[in-house]
Each structure stands twice: as structure tokens, then as C-alpha cells.
Amino acid sequence: xxxxxxxxxxxxxxxxxxxxxxxxxxxxxxxxxxxxxxxxxxxxxxxxxxxxxxxxxxxxxxxxxxxxxxxxxxxxxxxxxxxxxxxxxxxxxxxxxxxxxxxxxxxxxxxxxxxxxxxxxxxxxxxxxxxxxxxxxxxxxxxxxxxxxxxxxxxxxxxxxxxxxxxxxxxxxxxxxxxxxxxxxxxxxxxxxxxxxxxxxxxxxxxxxxxxxxxxxxxxxxxxxxxxxxxxxxxxxxxxxxxxxxxxxxxxxxxxxxxxxxxxxxxxxxxxxxxxxxxxxxxxxxxxxxxxxxxxxxxxxxxxxxxxxxxxxxxxxxxxxxxxxxxxxxxxxxxx
Amino acid sequence: xxxxxxxxxxxxxxxxxxxxxxxxxxxxxxxxxxxxxxxxxxxxxxxxxxxxxxxxxxxxxxxxxxxxxxxxxxxxxxxxxxxxxxxxxxxxxxxxxxxxxxxxxxxxxxxxxxxxxxxxxxxxxxxxxxxxxxxxxxxxxxxxxxxxxxxxxxxxxxxxxxxxxxxxxxxxxxxxxxxxxxxxxxxxxxxxxxxxxxxxxxxxxxxxxxxxxxxxxxxxxxxxxxxxxxxxxxxxxxxxxxxxxxxxxxxxxxxxxxxxxxxxxxxxxxxxxxxxxxxxxxxxxxxxxxxxxxxxxxxxxxxxxxxxxxxxxxxxxxxxxxxxxxxxxxxxx
Numbered sequence: 001x002x003x004x005x006x007x008x009x010x011x012x013x014x015x016x017x018x019x020x021x022x023x024x025x026x027x028x029x030x031x032x033x034x035x036x037x038x039x040x041x042x043x044x045x046x047x048x049x050x051x052x053x054x055x056x057x058x059x060x061x062x063x064x065x066x067x068x069x070x071x072x073x074x075x076x077x078x079x080x081x082x083x084x085x086x087x088x089x090x091x092x093x094x095x096x097x098x099x100x101x102x103x104x105x106x107x108x109x110x111x112x113x114x115x116x117x118x119x120x121x122x123x124x125x126x127x128x129x130x131x132x133x134x135x136x137x138x139x140x141x142x143x144x145x146x147x148x149x150x151x152x153x154x155x156x157x158x159x160x161x162x163x164x165x166x167x168x169x170x171x172x173x174x175x176x177x178x179x180x181x182x183x184x185x186x187x188x189x190x191x192x193x194x195x196x197x198x199x200x201x202x203x204x205x206x207x208x209x210x211x212x213x214x215x216x217x218x219x220x221x222x223x224x225x226x227x228x229x230x231x232x233x234x235x236x237x238x239x240x241x242x243x244x245x246x247x248x249x250x251x252x253x254x255x256x257x258x259x260x261x262x263x264x265x266x267x268x269x270x271x272x273x274x275x276x277x278x279x280x281x282x283x284x285x286x287x288x289x290x291x292x293x294x295x296x297x298x299x300x301x302x303x304x305x306x307x308x309x310x311x312x313x314x315x316x317x318x319x320x321x322x323x324x325x326x327x328x329x330x331x332x333x334x335x336x
Numbered sequence: 337x338x339x340x341x342x343x344x345x346x347x348x349x350x351x352x353x354x355x356x357x358x359x360x361x362x363x364x365x366x367x368x369x370x371x372x373x374x375x376x377x378x379x380x381x382x383x384x385x386x387x388x389x390x391x392x393x394x395x396x397x398x399x400x401x402x403x404x405x406x407x408x409x410x411x412x413x414x415x416x417x418x419x420x421x422x423x424x425x426x427x428x429x430x431x432x433x434x435x436x437x438x439x440x441x442x443x444x445x446x447x448x449x450x451x452x453x454x455x456x457x458x459x460x461x462x463x464x465x466x467x468x469x470x471x472x473x474x475x476x477x478x479x480x481x482x483x484x485x486x487x488x489x490x491x492x493x494x495x496x497x498x499x500x501x502x503x504x505x506x507x508x509x510x511x512x513x514x515x516x517x518x519x520x521x522x523x524x525x526x527x528x529x530x531x532x533x534x535x536x537x538x539x540x541x542x543x544x545x546x547x548x549x550x551x552x553x554x555x556x557x558x559x560x561x562x563x564x565x566x567x568x569x570x571x572x573x574x575x576x577x578x579x580x581x582x583x584x585x586x587x588x589x590x591x592x593x594x595x596x597x598x599x600x601x602x603x604x605x606x607x608x609x610x611x612x613x614x615x616x617x618x619x620x621x622x623x624x625x626x627x628x629x630x631x632x633x634x635x636x637x638x639x640x641x642x643x644x645x646x647x648x649x650x651x652x653x654x655x656x657x658x659x660x661x662x663x664x665x666x667x668x669x
Contacts, residue, residue, distance in 0.1 A: 060524075168609050169378075171609075199548060200592045202592070203606075206603055225521055228594045228595050268526075271525070271529070271551030271552045271555050273550060280523070280530075283523055
């Protein structure tokens with residue numbers, strides 16, 4: 001039985017789109033009313049991340065995968081819901097507590113050109129978190145640590161006084177990973193770490209991440225839209241659509257027997273080298289933005305199997321015989 | 337008759353007092369209605385090749401030598417008015433980021449009409465009708481409404497469709513698409529690729545697809561050109577390149593794909609990275625990263641040889657073919 005590391009329950013996050021307080025007042029049928037427009041990025045996400053696994057979150061742009069990462073890291077506060085790290089509730093920590101807590105979880109960002117401070121050398125970038133979280137270390141011990149760290153991610157320690165612009169994209173992403181590893185966390189969130197990189201460099205970074213996981217028994221939350229990477233790298237996959245998890249399954253189950261109509265469409269759209277003949281399932285339209293809280297299933301507007309029940313009732317995550325969980329009325333009723 | 341033929345093209349960049357070669361001896365031909373893909377890592381010169389075909393290489397870059405012929409008309413020596421006639425009307429380009437291509441302060445309609453009216457003398461009303469018809473043909477719902485909207489009101493996939501509509505306005509012979517789907521989601525990517533394919537097939541337009549996604553390439557292109565450090569290293573039918581790559585670089589690119597390794601196993605990475613312009617190694621530029629490199633590779637540049645239906649520039653492949661010939665000769669003796 002895998003031990004859960006992080007438990008997310010009923011997590012919601014909405015962003016108000018009104019810019020100013022004045023903009024919120026509207027005249028409605030002769031009366032002045034206050035109206036807040038908001039985008040619902042997360043609509044009740046329930047997830048468990050187990051120790052030592054790689055949970056991949058996939059979905060199209062705007063489905064809330066990056067918001068999930070940011071809320072977990074505490075970079076934006078959640079609107080409601082709870083996040084537990086082992087026994088500790090972490091979604092309402094204050095700044096000081098959170099700063100100390102970051103020793104346990106770290107993040108690698110999408111764009112290595114933007115996530116490294118261009119005015120700090122590699123040494124400065126890495127020494128800051130190390131000396132903050134380990135104030136007892138002497139300068140020479142910090143030096144030693146940085147040496148070992150850079151070597152372990154395949155960057156020559158002789159270049160540690162260089163600035164980020166002197167490195168290539170792949171090298172920068174390695175430095176980002178080194179920065180995340182510098183405080184020896186248990187859990188790393190990687191938000192599309194490969195999408196800015198070439199295929200061959202992607203392979204280098206992915207290999208490095210897998211090596212580190214083996215070495216340090218890391219847990220990854222890996223956010224991506226590249227399903228080929230997911231198939232290779234993930235232990236379990238969560239498919240998200242409009243702020244909800246619609247299918248959660250182990251990688252082999254998901255790729256061999258996808259159940260949710262959205263997962264099926266997503267998988268059929270991967271451009272593959274071998275099967276040139278299969279036509280992707282066409283989804284009508286694109287991901288809508290969530291201005292109103294959805295009534296019924298979030299996928300109803302693009303789903304070819306939607307029936308009246310889907311427009312009224314929001315489907316729950318139901319466990320299937322093969323241990324995957326799917327939120328779909330059609331699957332539940334056996335129509336699919 | 338070839339529609340477009342590029343021969344011995346050299347493009348250089350004048351940087352910091354050095355003359356650096358970005359494209360070295362690139363030659364290929366494109367026939368009417370043919371779809372060719374150009375693949376390679378960042379820095380291989382794929383985009384520069386796309387730009388130089390419409391003579392858009394800007395300072396400090398310049399076309400050093402070689403010729404680009406569009407139906408026997410030389411593009412490299414054309415004057416600006418002649419070039420403007422070619423750009424858009426004969427050869428159209430689609431870029432990676434649709435938001436950067438569209439003007440954010442003009443409506444979609446104004447931009448489409450402007451494109452038509454700058455090439456043909458017709459009234460605004462007629463131009464609008466053509467524009468709406470083309471928006472319809474790229475499967476944009478309610479084109480009349482979209483006509484008056486600004487680019488930021490559309491989603492990424494929709495914007496790329498608008499770009500494709502702009503390209504179609506003047507019925508060009510060649511579309512150059514520079515990573516048209518890199519900024520899009522998989523589902524949208526599949527739709528855009530299908531749309532591009534349909535358009536090229538129905539109007540017998542030729543497509544030059546610049547991409548690093550071999551999955552996309554295998555769906556679209558009939559022929560593939562693999563580039564490394566400014567040179568073409570392998571060229572052949574796409575299926576042949578994907579199923580039986582000859583050049584170690586092509587092999588490396590394909591092996592690095594996650595679907596080529598068993599789940600959970602290490603991926604086969606290519607060691608090192610693409611050398612920058614000012615550090616191009618001698619001999620075959622791929623030798624520092626090549627697992628099969630010999631002294632010959634370090635000193636000499638391999639020439640193109642035919643291997644089956646592909647052409648490859650690699651000494652190892654050359655030796656293998658020579659050995660095979662020797663064996664054949666011995667057997668016949």
C-alpha cells in the first residue's frame with residue numbers, strides 16, 4: 001500500500017477579473033449592484049500524491065494545471081479546500097512558516113530563461129537557498145555542497161561564477177533543477193519543465209530527473225501537455241479539464257484503456273511516428289473559460305456523448321474495476 | 337519542372353567583426369504540391385533557411401552565395417518591388433507565434449483586407465467578401481463576427497487559423513510554415529495539422545514545414561530534410577528517414593523520443609549540444625557528439641552519397657556502402 005505524501009481535498013481557486021473596486025459596481029434594473037466577475041480555475045480538485053511516485057497532470061491550456069501547482073506551492077492562496085502534507089495542513093501557513101516549509105517542497109518552472117535571476121551567478125543562485133535553510137554551515141561547507149550539486153546535474157563546477165545567459169536552455173534547466181535539489185526536498189513540482197527545450201535536450205533533462213528520483217527517493221508532481229513524456233515517465237496520470245480532475249489512473253491503464261471521452265480525444269491527438277492512418281477524435285470548439293461556476297459536467301459542451309443528466313448533475317469520481325477513477329456519467333451508466 | 341530550387345546556398349552573419357556561416361551549401365528542390373519537412377535542433381539553421389527563401393534575412397545576416405530559383409526566376413537578386421510581388425502572392429509564411437504575427441491594434445478584418453488590397457486592386461467590399469470566404473474555409477465559426485474582432489479576443493488555435501486564412505487569401509504556390517503548432521495544445525495541434533494538410537492537398541500548394549516534432553513531420557511531409565549546424569545531413573522520403581535513419585544525428589534525434597524507450601527506462605540522449613555559430617568544429621560538424629566519429633570525421637567534411645532512396649553526408653555510411661560494394665564485387669568474381 002503506497003503511503004500518501006500530499007492530500008488535496010476540494011481545492012478551489014477563483015481569480016477576480018475586475019480590475020478595480022470602482023469597476024465592480026453596475027446599474028442593474030435601476031439599482032446599483034456590486035458584481036464580481038471571476039474565473040474559476042480550480043473547481044474542487046481531489047488528489048492524493050503518494051510517496052516516491054511521479055504524478056503527471058495533463059490537460060489543455062486553461063484547464064488549471066499550473067494554478068494547481070502554484071496553489072500547492074503557496075504562490076497563490078487557495079479560495080477554499082485543504083492541502084495536507086503528511087499530517088500537516090499547509091494551505092494556510094503564514095509567510096515565515098511557508099519559507100521554512102519550502103525545504104520540503106520545491107518547484108522547477110517552465111521557462112529556464114525567465115526563472116533564473118539574470119543578475120546572479122550560478123553560485124549565488126544556489127548558495128542563497130542552501131545558507132538560508134542551513135544557517136549552521138560554514139562558507140567552505142556551502143562551497144563543497146554547491147560543487148557536489150553542480151557535478152550531480154552535469155554542470156562543470158568551474159563555470160559556477162558564470163551568469164545564466166552564458167548557458168544553453170538545457171543547462172539552465174539543469175541549474176533550475178540543482179536549485180530545487182539544493183535544500184534536499186522530498187517533493188518537487190515541475191511545471192512544464194521540458195516544453196522550452198529541444199527533443200535531444202528534453203531527453204537529457206528527463207534522464208537527469210529520473211536519476212535524481214532514484215537517488216533521493218523524490219516525489220514528483222509533473223505538469224505537462226506532452227503525452228509522450230507522460231507515457232514514459234509517469235507512475236500515475238491525472239487528466240484535468242476546466243479545473244476538475246476527470247480521470248486518474250496508472251499510466252499503463254490510462255494509455256491502454258482510457259475511459260473518459262476527453263482522455264480518449266487527448267490520446268488520439270498525439271502525433272505518433274508509427275500509426276499514420278488513425279484519425280484523431282475531433283473535439284468541437286476549444287476549452288471555454290470558466291466565468292460561471294459550471295452546472296453539470298464540465299466537459300458537456302464538447303462531449304459527443306452528453307445527455308440531459310450531464311447538463312444537470314456534476315459527475316463524481318467513481319472507481320472502476322481496473323482501479324482507475326473516472327468522473328463521467330456515460331462511463332458510470334455503461335453508455336460508453 | 338521544379339517549383340522552387342535552392343542550390344548551394346550560403347548564408348553568413350557578420351557578428352563582432354567575424355563572418356560566421358549560418359547556412360553552408362544547402363541545396364534542395366520543391367515540386368508543385370509537394371510537402372517537405374525540415375527538422376533539426378534549435379540553432380541548426382532551419383528558420384534561417386525559411387527566411388532566406390523569401391529573402392527576408394536581415395542584417396547582420398546576408399546571402400553570401402548560391403541561388404534560390406522560383407520557376408527560373410532568381411530570388412536572391414530581385415529588387416524590393418519584385419520581392420513584394422513574390423512574398424505573399426507566390427510564397428507565404430506562417431510563423432510560430434500567432435500573437436506576434438497579427439497586429440494587436442487592428443481588427444482581424446482590417447488585416448485580411450489590407451493583405452488582399454496591397455496585391456490586387458479591388459474594392460473594400462469585394463476584399464471583405466473574399467476574406468470572409470477564406471475565414472470560412474479554415475473552419476472559423478461565424479466569420480462575420482470574427483471579422484470585426486481584435487486578435488486578443490481569439491484563442492491561440494483560432495489565431496493560427498486566421499493566419500492560415502491570411503496565407504490563403506492570395507492563393508500562393510508555396511507555404512512556408514515555421515513551427516506552426518509549437519505554441520498550441522495537442523488537440524488543437526491535430527486540428528491545425530489536418531487543416532494545413534487539407535488545404536495543401538485541395539489547392540495543390542507546396543508546403544515547407546519547419547519543425548522539431550518528428551511526430552508532426554511524419555503526419556504531414558512526404559520528404560524530410562535533416563539539418564545540423566547549418567548543413568543538410570540527410571534527405572529522403574519521410575517514412576524512410578523515420579524507419580531507417582542513416583545519419584547518426586537522425587538516429588540520435590529519433591532515439592531521444594520518449595516513445596523509443598521502455599517506460600521508466602533512461603532515454604537515449606545525444607551527448608552535448610548544438611555548437612554555437614562561432615564554435616563550429618572542423619570536419620563533420622557532428623563529430624564531437626557522434627558515437628562513431630573517427631579521425632577522418634574530425635578533419636574532412638563528408639560529401640553527399642546516395643544510400644537507398646535517401647542522401648546522407650556521413651563517412652560511416654559511405655564506408656558501409658563501399659564495403660557492401662566490395663563484397664558484391666568479390667562475390668561476382
